[in-house]
Amino acid sequence: MHLTNLNQECLLHLFSFLDKDSRQNLSLTCKRLRVVFLDPQLWSLLNFFSPSELTRNNFILGPFLRYLNIYWHSSRVKVCNIEDYKKTMFQRDLCSKHASLVSHFLERVCHMCPNLLSLTLSGCGHITDGDVINVLCSCRRLQRLCLENCCRVTDAVLQAVVTHGGRLQEVRLDFCRNVTHTGLQTFREKRPAVRLVAERSAGMIPDTPPGEKLHSRRALQKVLIFS
Ligand SMILES: *[C@@H]1O[C@H](CO)[C@@H](O)[C@H](O)[C@H]1NC(C)=O
Numbered sequence: 001m002h003l004t005n006l007n008q009e010c011l012l013h014l015f016s017f018l019d020k021d022s023r024q025n026l027s028l029t030c031k032r033l034r035v036v037f038l039d040p041q042l043w044s045l046l047n048f049f050s051p052s053e054l055t056r057n058n059f060i061l062g063p064f065l066r067y068l069n070i071y072w073h074s075s076r077v078k079v080c081n082i083e084d085y086k087k088t089m090f091q092r093d094l095c096s097k098h099a100s101l102v103s104h105f106l107e108r109v110c111h112m113c114p115n116l117l118s119l120t121l122s123g124c125g126h127i128t129d130g131d132v133i134n135v136l137c138s139c140r141r142l143q144r145l146c147l148e149n150c151c152r153v154t155d156a157v158l159q160a161v162v163t164h165g166g167r168l169q170e171v172r173l174d175f176c177r178n179v180t181h182t183g184l185q186t187f188r189e190k191r192p193a194v195r196l197v198a199e200r201s202a203g204m205i206p207d208t209p210p211g212e213k214l215h216s217r218r219a220l221q222k223v224l225i226f227s
């Protein structure tokens with residue numbers, strides 16, 4: 001019996017064991033396997049380990065997406081998490097190349113994946129409160145939100161979870177230095193049923209614009225080096 005004689009359900013099951021690249025390569029071999037690749041049911045979990053993976057056409061976004069994880073752990077994370085005013089020209093150039101990649105991708109998720117249950121963004125130094133708030137407003141079934149080392153995210157995200165994240169059961173904000181103790185405390189009071197973990201977030205020193213107290217800048221640098 002040939003592989004392509006199997007029914008859609010069996011083929012979907014087989015495809016589910018393959019990574020994105022292998023799925024795509026297989027889908028280029030014949031029309032039958034292309035149909036399996038294009039089936040939105042295949043795409044309930046997506047893991048990305050670099051922003052460039054977001055631009056490859058080796059996956060399908062659709063209403064079956066439940067779990068989305070974007071991890072960005074390369075040395076470039078450190079560059080993107082530097083405050084803009086401290087970046088050198090070279091660092092600025094490097095960042096500008098991928099500054100809106102994750103934001104644009106999340107915009108597509110908002111339009112195409114209303115049933116998302118869990119979102120993890122790790123090391124995405126460019127995402128803003130607005131990006132995350134859009135997801136909260138569009139993906140109303142979201143149960144788990146995990147933001148790690150996303151320096152632009154502020155207390156506004158926590159306020160948005162109170163307002164829009166009615167289904168959220170778990171929120172993690174780790175190493176997000178622009179989140180404050182007050183923000184976390186207010187959130188805990190307003191949504192005591194949500195499991196909130198915030199490792200190191202409010203303990204870090206938030207960004208201060210140039211010209212402000214030098215000693216707090218030095219302390220921030222120490223915290224960043226230490227982390
Ligand atoms: C998919 O095909 C490309 C081009 O032929 C190849 O370079 C790559 O290694 C293949 N990937 C996998 C996971 O088989």
Ligand SMILES: *[C@@H]1O[C@H](CO)[C@@H](O)[C@H](O)[C@H]1NC(C)=O
Binds near residue numbers: 151206
């Ligand atoms: C952190 O918040 C401060 C004050 O709102 C802002 O000036 C700064 O740009 C933020 N940091 C980043 C990396 O976005």
